[in-house]
Amino acid sequence: MRVTPQPVVAAGAADRAATRRVAREFESLLLNEVMKSMRRTVPESPLGEGLAGEIFTGMLDETFADALAGGAGLGLADLLAAQLTPENAAPPPAAIARALTDGEWVQPTTTPATPLSAAQRFGAYRPGNRPAACGAGHCGVDLGRPGGTPVVAAASGTVTGVGRDPGSESGLWVELSHENRKLTTRYLHLSHIAPELTPGSSVTAGEVVGEVGATGTTARGDHLHFEVSYRTPDGGRRWLDPAPYLPRWKAR
Numbered sequence: 001m002r003v004t005p006q007p008v009v010a011a012g013a014a015d016r017a018a019t020r021r022v023a024r025e026f027e028s029l030l031l032n033e034v035m036k037s038m039r040r041t042v043p044e045s046p047l048g049e050g051l052a053g054e055i056f057t058g059m060l061d062e063t064f065a066d067a068l069a070g071g072a073g074l075g076l077a078d079l080l081a082a083q084l085t086p087e088n089a090a091p092p093p094a095a096i097a098r099a100l101t102d103g104e105w106v107q108p109t110t111t112p113a114t115p116l117s118a119a120q121r122f123g124a125y126r127p128g129n130r131p132a133a134c135g136a137g138h139c140g141v142d143l144g145r146p147g148g149t150p151v152v153a154a155a156s157g158t159v160t161g162v163g164r165d166p167g168s169e170s171g172l173w174v175e176l177s178h179e180n181r182k183l184t185t186r187y188l189h190l191s192h193i194a195p196e197l198t199p200g201s202s203v204t205a206g207e208v209v210g211e212v213g214a215t216g217t218t219a220r221g222d223h224l225h226f227e228v229s230y231r232t233p234d235g236g237r238r239w240l241d242p243a244p245y246l247p248r249w250k251a252r
C-alpha cells in the first residue's frame with residue numbers, strides 16, 4: 001500500500017497567540033452569562049428595579065467579566081487554549097529523533113486514508129490525570145482502522161507488558177521496549193493479542209502483535225491507539241507525537 005505523507009502542522013507563535021485571544025474572549029463571554037444567570041436567582045437587585053438599574057447591572061457584569069478574563073481569570077482561557085492547540089509536545093532530544101528515523105521502523109498498522117482529526121491527534125483533550133507532556137491529555141495518536149486489521153511491532157525489541165482485560169480502561173494492549181529500553185511503544189484497544197506474547201519475549205520489526213479493535217472503557221469505535229515514549233536522563237518517561245515519524249516509516 002502506498003502511503004501519502006501527511007502534512008504536519010506545527011502551531012506557530014502567531015497561531016498560539018490567536019488561539020489564546022479567542023480563548024480569553026470566550027472566557028469573558030462565559031463569565032458574563034454566568035453572572036447574568038446568577039443575578040436572575042437573586043430576588044431583588046440592590047440597585048433598584050427598572051431599566052436604569054438593569055442597564056447599569058449589565059454594564060457592571062460585562063466590565064467585571066472582561067477584567068476577570070483579561071487578568072488572572074478562572075484559568076479557563078489557558079485550559080481552552082491548551083485544548084485548541086494540538087501540537088504542544090516538546091521535540092524529543094536529537095538522539096531519540098535519530099533512533100526513530102534510522103530506517104528500522106515500520107508503521108504499526110495500515111495508514112488511514114484520511115488525515116488525523118483534531119481529537120485523534122497527540123495532545124488532544126482527554127479527561128483524567130494525564131502526564132503534562134501529553135498536552136491536554138492524549139499521549140498517542142488514534143489510527144482509525146477496521147476491526148481485525150493487523151497491528152505490528154513498530155521496531156524490534158522486547159515485550160515489557162501485555163494487558164488482557166477487555167474491561168480495563170485500555171482494553172487489550174501490548175507494550176514493547178526498543179533500543180536497549182531507550183524507547184517504548186504501546187498499542188491499545190486491540191481485539192486480539194498474539195497468544196505467544198508474554199513479558200520478556202522478543203519481537204522483530206513488522207511482526208504481528210495483535211489486531212485493531214475497540215476494547216477498553218475509553219475506546220469509541222475500532223482504532224489503534226499508538227504511543228511512543230522515551231526515557232529521560234532522570235529515569236522518567238516522556239511521550240512524543242508519533243505523527244511526524246509515521247510517514248517516514250516503512251508502510252505496511
Ligand SMILES: [Zn+2]
Nearest residue numbers: 140141142225
Ligand atoms: Zn488514543
